[in-house]
Amino acid sequence: MLSVSAKESAPASAAPVTKFRPGAVWPDTTGKPINAHGGGLLYHEGTYYWYGEIKQGETYLPKVNASWGGTRVDVVGVSCYSSKDLLNWEPRGNVLPAVPGTDLDPKKVLERPKVVYNAKTRKFVLWFHADSVDYAAAACGVATSDSPTGPFTYIRSFRPNIQSWPVNLKEGEKDAKGSQLVKDFPVGQMSRDMTVFVDDDGKAYLFSASEGNPTMHISELTDDYLGTTGKFLRIFEGRSMEAPAVFKRNGKYHLIASGCTAWEPNAARSCIADSIWGPWKELGNPCKGDKAGITFQSQGTYVLPVADKPGSFIFMADRWNKDNLADSRYIWLPIEFDDKNAPVIRWQDEWR
Incomplete structure (x- = not known):
């Protein structure tokens, strides 16, 4: 997508960052570019933690992905950064490194890591999209840690909701495409782009692109956040949404997602519901202004409720560089809301 010139390299010194500059190189406290792509944030005991995919090394196109341009870099692991002000981020290392010959093999897929804290078990739980290089496995990966800065211990990868039936489809009934889901997915439901959301009551939920993405x-997650209970809902059939980001405001549940166009940007979509179990209603593209039709040349990954500013939210997105994934950038923008409770995202060259 956006090429990077040598003049835009990260500063050599670790000068404090004082403003958000969407699309610019974002240095950490050591002066190196932050490397936390497709990620999410956790706020715990007064500190923000940013987790993301480590993109480094050569970008290449596997033959099995040539038809849709699925370039990649080898899996390195999950990065962690910590911050008090959301601007200056201290690197805390690789909290879930790649391990050859396992589900975490460098030649497999580890995408969109999200960490949540379970107050009952006092464990930090990391969920991510775990897959084969051709994206046929379509599974979730789960790991845990006693500390937000890891290391995380890998538990397993699996497809959620094994031998279960969605809450909005009666047993024996067929979906709109004539598929009997339990028969078609006997080892669980497919799960690709995903996020995890913890509600006010401590219940947690997995949102993921499924059934081949349409x-x-x-x-619903188990009480320990390590698996799924079997209760699930199918939403937006045939809409092909990925990159889900979920948040709650004034008792309403919000979802911002993208279409499925591989690395190429597209128009974001916003959705709202009174209950996590729906019904969910689409509100349209939350982005307004120039390049709103391609989400300001980015794809969303997370919506952050700002801890010390109730009612304030930040839209987090990645500006992917498909030919040099290590040079992908971050787009963080504040979210406003119109009189219909719909989110509105406008471009700003810089902001505080």
């Missing part, structure tokens, strides 16, 4: 699933 339909999104909302799956």
Whole structure:
């Protein structure tokens, strides 16, 4: 997408960052570019933690992905950064490194890591999209840690909702495409782009692109956040949404997602519901202004409720560089809301 010139390299010194500059190189406290792509944030005991994919090394195109341009870099692991002000980020290392010959093999897929804290077990739980290089496995990966800065211990990868039936489809009934889901997916429901959302009551949910991507699933997690209960909902059948980001405001549930166009940007979509179990209603593209039709040349990954500013939210997105993934950038923008409770995102060259 956006090429990077040598003049735009990260500063050699670790001068404090004082403003958000969407699309610019964002240095950490050591002066190196932040490397946390497709990620999410956790706020815990007064500190923000940013987790993301480590993109480094050669970008290449596997033959099995040539038809859709699925370039990649080898899996390195999950990075962690910490911050008090959301601007200056201290690197805390690789908290889930790649391990050859396992589900975390460098030649496999580890995408969109999200960490949540379980107050009952006092564990930090990391969920991510775990897949084969051709994206046929379509599974979730789970790891845990006693500390937000890891290291995380890998538990397993799996497809959620094994031998279960969605709450909005009666047993024996067929979906709109004539598929009997339990029969078609005997080892669980497919799960690709995903996020995890923890509600006010401590219940947690997995949102993921499923059924080959055309339909999104909302799956209830077990009390320990390590698996799914089997209760799930199918939403937006045939809409092909990915990159889900979920948040709650004034008792309403919000979802911002993208279409499925590989690395190429597209128009974001916003959705709202009174209950996590729906019904969910689309509100349209939350982005307004120049390049709103391509989400300001980016794809969303997370919506952050700002801890010390109730009612304030930040839209986090990645500006992917498909030919040099290590040079992908971050787009963080504040979210406003119109009189219909719909989110509005406008471009700003810089902001505080």
